[in-house]
Amino acid sequence: MTRNELLDLYFMDARAKLIDLAAFLDRVDRGSGDADFRLAAFRDSMKELAGDQPTRARDVLLSLSDPTSEPIEKSPGKGAVGAWKKAEG
Numbered sequence: 001m002t003r004n005e006l007l008d009l010y011f012m013d014a015r016a017k018l019i020d021l022a023a024f025l026d027r028v029d030r031g032s033g034d035a036d037f038r039l040a041a042f043r044d045s046m047k048e049l050a051g052d053q054p055t056r057a058r059d060v061l062l063s064l065s066d067p068t069s070e071p072i073e074k075s076p077g078k079g080a081v082g083a084w085k086k087a088e089g
Helices: 003-030 037-050 056-064
Strands: none
Touching (some): 037 056
């Protein structure tokens, strides 16, 4: 497909998602208390969108994913939280 055909098909959907992301960040910024590691991970992942390589989706996913390969002894929670909490220190 041409770029214009792709824009015709997907632009409005992408536009709506971008507005949803902006609204999400606005709500989080208006919230009280400190944010946890997920907000920092989210903001870091958004930097991948500014790239010009056709690997942005992969790069965003990897920026939110745990890169370690060693199993942990015990899970810190019941389920996935959508972002990797980098080791501190």
